[in-house]
Amino acid sequence: MEKNRSIRILSPGRVNLLGEHVDYNDGLVLPVAIDRYVTVDAQPRIDRVIQIKALDLNQYVQIDQKSIENKTDTTGTPLPTWALYPAGVAWSLMRSGYQVFGVDCEYSSNIPIGAGLSSSAAVEVGFAVLWQTIAGWTMDRLTLAQLCQKAETEYVGVNCGLMDQFACANGVDGHAVLLDTRSLQYQPLPLPKNTAIVIADSSIRRSLVNSDYNDRRQDCESAVAILKKSYPSVRSLRDISIPEFLAIRQKMPGCVFKHARHVVEEIERVNQAIRFLEMGESEQFGRLMYETHVSLRDLYEVSCPELDILVDIAESLKGCIGARLTGAGFGGCTVNLVEQSRADEFVGMLYEKYQQKTSRKASVFITHASRGAHVY
Numbered sequence: 001m002e003k004n005r006s007i008r009i010l011s012p013g014r015v016n017l018l019g020e021h022v023d024y025n026d027g028l029v030l031p032v033a034i035d036r037y038v039t040v041d042a043q044p045r046i047d048r049v050i051q052i053k054a055l056d057l058n059q060y061v062q063i064d065q066k067s068i069e070n071k072t073d074t075t076g077t078p079l080p081t082w083a084l085y086p087a088g089v090a091w092s093l094m095r096s097g098y099q100v101f102g103v104d105c106e107y108s109s110n111i112p113i114g115a116g117l118s119s120s121a122a123v124e125v126g127f128a129v130l131w132q133t134i135a136g137w138t139m140d141r142l143t144l145a146q147l148c149q150k151a152e153t154e155y156v157g158v159n160c161g162l163m164d165q166f167a168c169a170n171g172v173d174g175h176a177v178l179l180d181t182r183s184l185q186y187q188p189l190p191l192p193k194n195t196a197i198v199i200a201d202s203s204i205r206r207s208l209v210n211s212d213y214n215d216r217r218q219d220c221e222s223a224v225a226i227l228k229k230s231y232p233s234v235r236s237l238r239d240i241s242i243p244e245f246l247a248i249r250q251k252m253p254g255c256v257f258k259h260a261r262h263v264v265e266e267i268e269r270v271n272q273a274i275r276f277l278e279m280g281e282s283e284q285f286g287r288l289m290y291e292t293h294v295s296l297r298d299l300y301e302v303s304c305p306e307l308d309i310l311v312d313i314a315e316s317l318k319g320c321i322g323a324r325l326t327g328a329g330f331g332g333c334t335v336n337l338v339e340q341s342r343a344d345e346f347v348g349m350l351y352e353k354y355q356q357k358t359s360r361k362a363s364v365f366i367t368h369a370s371r372g373a374h375v376y
Contacts, residue, residue: 005043005044006041006042006043007040007042007043007044007130008039008040008041008042008376009040009127009129009133009373009375010373010374011037011038011039011040011122011129011168011372012033012034012036012037012122012171012370012372012373013036013037013111013119014034014117014118014122014163014167014171015117015199015335016030016032016167016326017030017032017176017197017273017289017335018266018269018289019031019267020296020324020326021266021296022181022237022263022267023161023162024217024220025220025236025238026181026182026236026237026239027237027263027266027267028179028267028270028271029163029178029179030176030177030179030270031164031166031176031177032176032177032197033170033172033177033372034117034199034367034368034370036109036117036365036367037109037110037111037122038107038108038126039107040130041105041106042104042106042134043104044101044103045104048065048066048101048102049062049063049102050063050086050090050100050103051063051103051104051105052107053105053106053107054082054106054107054108055106055107056109059080059082061079061083063087065100068087068090068091071084071087084156085123085124085151085152085156086123086127088124088152088156089127089128089131089148089151091151092154093131093147096147098132098135098137099137100131100135101131103134107123112333112363114332115327116326116332117199117327120156120164121148121160121165121167121168124148124151124152124168125144125148125373126373128144128169129374142166142169142170142186144169145168145169146162148165149161149162149165162179163181166179166186168372168373170186171370171371171372172371173368173369173371174368175190175191175369176277177189189277189278190278190280192280192321193280194339195282195321195337196337196339196366196367197336197337197338197367197368198337198346199333199335199364199365200310200314200333200336200362201332201333201362202310202354202360202362203360203362203363204304204306204307204331205332212302213328216259220237220260222252222256223237223259223260224237226251227248230248231244237260237264238267242265242268245260245261245264258299258300258301259299261299262296262299262300263300265295265299266295269291272284273288282321282337283321285322285337286320286337287322288322289321289322290311290322290324293311293323293325296325297325302329303329304330304331306354306358306360307331307332307334309354309357309358310334310362311323311324311325311334313350313353313354313357314334314336317346317349317350318342318346319339319341319343320339320346321339323335323336323337347364347366350362
């Protein structure tokens with residue numbers, strides 16, 4: 001380790017193009033790391049103190065590694081929520097036997113917070129790459145993502161899947177990265193040429209409460225239990241074909257059937273999307289994005305009027321290939337695949353028409369598929 005060495009880490013946010021609400025059903029997901037970043041600037045220390053300043057919040061914390069387990073700072077005060085994420089990464093790394101050096105660091109972000117673009121995962125992965133860079137230990141990026149996920153689930157206390165940390169760690173320029181959430185195998189898939197990914201933040205902050213999310217998961221588990229009676233080999237909704245699923249609709253309560261149907265059909269959409277991306281069939285891929293939005297709206301019931309309006313407007317604009325809500329739903333963002341040559345015009349029109357229809361201002365910005373977290 002070089003003392004007085006300045007290090008800058010860029011850690012991207014992510015957006016999911018297809019495969020929504022299938023990660024906890026052993027499905028396939030198709031996230032993209034985007035060129036919006038958490039930026040971490042740091043210098044190693046000679047002691048075990050982790051000193052962090054969150055520039056956007058104008059808050060500062062000092063943590064001794066000996067007190068990380070207690071989630072307190074050097075004065076014994078409980079850590080603020082934002083500090084649990086980097087502290088949790090240090091905790092997770094140390095629990096797995098990796099050396100974590102003290103640092104003086106500050107970080108900022110241009111990823112909208114609370115909009116479903118994984119700002120927290122970007123923080124986690126950014127700090128993991130920082131400590132890896134300082135200490136020099138080797139680790140594959142899947143393991144790094146898993147340790148960051150462990151930090152969030154076991155230290156911060158947020159029950160998240162692996163997709164967010166995986167995408168932030170494993171992004172590839174110009175590509176989506178297909179992740180099989182059961183086998184954890186993954187591969188990059190090229191995005192259509194001359195396209196941009198436009199994010200539209202509805203300005204509606206997610207009202208998804210734990211009960212909504214847990215109800216959806218419970219319905220998926222209930223569907224699996226019913227399916228097992230007819231198809232004993234079924235372990236998750238991943239294991240049933242659409243015709244097999246539809247054949248037993250009379251055996252399921254209405255809401256269970258609707259919610260599970262979204263998952264079964266969404267997994268098949270991702271399978272189709274793989275072929276379309278490999279063949280460069282951008283229009284067909286975009287059609288799947290629209291279909292996913294309709295399914296999330298009508299079957300999984302996680303949309304809201306503002307997200308529907310954004311998608312309807314996008315579909316009417318020239319150059320839009322596909323659009324849908326992204327993330328958990330009930331607010332947040334839409335993701336739009338747009339011809340690069342029309343992207344600026346698209347941004348202006350979407351912003352203007354959304355404000356006319358809702359009296360709200362959306363934050364609409366152009367992004368591109370980027371590489372995962374790295375030393376800058």
